[in-house]
Amino acid sequence: MKGIFTALMCAFDEQGNIHEKGLRQLVRHNIDVSKVDGLYVNGSTGENFLISTENKKRIFEIVKDEAGDQVKLIAQVGSLNIDEAVELAQFATDLGYDSLSAVTPFYYKFDFEEIKDYYNTIINSVDNTMIIYSIPALTGVNMSLEQFGELFENEKIIGVKFTAPDFYLLERLRHAYPEKLIYSGFDEMLLSAAVLNVDGAIGSTFNVNGARARSIFQLAQEGKIEEARELQKVTNDLISGILANGLYQTIKEMLKTQGVEAGVCRKPMKQLSADKVKVAQELAAKFLSK
Numbered sequence: 649m650k651g652i653f654t655a656l657m658c659a660f661d662e663q664g665n666i667h668e669k670g671l672r673q674l675v676r677h678n679i680d681v682s683k684v685d686g687l688y689v690n691g692s693t694g695e696n697f698l699i700s701t702e703n704k705k706r707i708f709e710i711v712k713d714e715a716g717d718q719v720k721l722i723a724q725v726g727s728l729n730i731d732e733a734v735e736l737a738q739f740a741t742d743l744g745y746d747s748l749s750a751v752t753p754f755y756y757k758f759d760f761e762e763i764k765d766y767y768n769t770i771i772n773s774v775d776n777t778m779i780i781y782s783i784p785a786l787t788g789v790n791m792s793l794e795q796f797g798e799l800f801e802n803e804k805i806i807g808v809k810f811t812a813p814d815f816y817l818l819e820r821l822r823h824a825y826p827e828k829l830i831y832s833g834f835d836e837m838l839l840s841a842a843v844l845n846v847d848g849a850i851g852s853t854f855n856v857n858g859a860r861a862r863s864i865f866q867l868a869q870e871g872k873i874e875e876a877r878e879l880q881k882v883t884n885d886l887i888s889g890i891l892a893n894g895l896y897q898t899i900k901e902m903l904k905t906q907g908v909e910a911g912v913c914r915k916p917m918k919q920l921s922a923d924k925v926k927v928a929q930e931l932a933a934k935f936l937s938k
């Protein structure tokens with residue numbers, strides 16, 4: 649379960665329905681072209697919080713059907729509706745997903761006891777493992793070293809997807825829980841996290857930049873920091889361009905230049921203007937090989 653995991657996008661058509669052919673192409677592109685180690689399905693990047701339970705299940709099915717056992721698969725099942733989270737956890741487990749993940753419950757200001765109960769409720773309902781998805785900038789949930797430790801007491805909770813710029817906490821976690829899996833979540837900080845010996849990374853930009861991300865991670869593990877830094881610089885020139893133009897929309901437009909029918913983002917996300925589509929195409933021409 650170590651290495652580079654793409655936070656998989658989902659292709660949607662103009663009506664907001666799943667574009668199955670495009671989703672299958674996305675899976676193939678990540679496996680065959682970017683050669684990533686795994687896919688993180690129905691995360692933020694998959695627009696998970698914008699879609700129905702039925703669509704979430706359909707995406708889990710299509711991705712498993714297309715990927716088979718070629719790469720590791722993590723199913724993000726977190727939801728404010730805990731019954732939905734449990735239902736999805738069972739569904740993905742039955743399909744053969746290698747692990748589950750759940751975002752910390754957000755919007756209401758849940759206290760730690762409630763967060764702990766949420767994780768234990770989901771994971772104790774299925775025969776699978778769980779990776780905590782911590783992304784404080786979007787959820788408002790900041791957990792301490794001790795609180796991560798309390799969650800990790802459940803042996804089925806095997807790791808965390810750490811999407812935060814707090815390298816002090818990351819180092820403390822790495823040191824305190826050497827046996828747990830820690831995945832870096834901010835692609836623009838991949839090298840810095842790799843230097844702290846994380847086990848892998850899960851990111852949205854790997855949909856287009858997976859090969860470079862793999863190299864950064866591998867070079868860092870080999871101690872070739874100078875080379876890794878050069879690649880992180882190129883990567884961050886790309887990511888700066890993507891973030892300035894609209895994160896998920898721009899990645900989808902870039903994928904289209906690679907022959908992947910990535911579709912559009914679902915409302916309330918907006919569609920790119922013609923000018924921005926052009927910017928995305930220019931980024932692809934500059935940073936992606938044909």
Ligand SMILES: CC(=O)N[C@H](C=O)[C@@H](O)[C@H](O)[C@H](O)CO
Pocket residue numbers: 655692693783786811833834835836850851852853887895
């Ligand atoms: C909210 C979101 O998409 N986060 C991703 C992973 O956690 C990242 O891969 C970022 O998209 C990426 O690092 C760009 O900031």
Ligand SMILES: CC(=O)C(=O)O
Pocket residue numbers: 655656688690691692693694833850851852
């Ligand atoms: C990692 C990320 O972007 C996701 O949750 O999909």
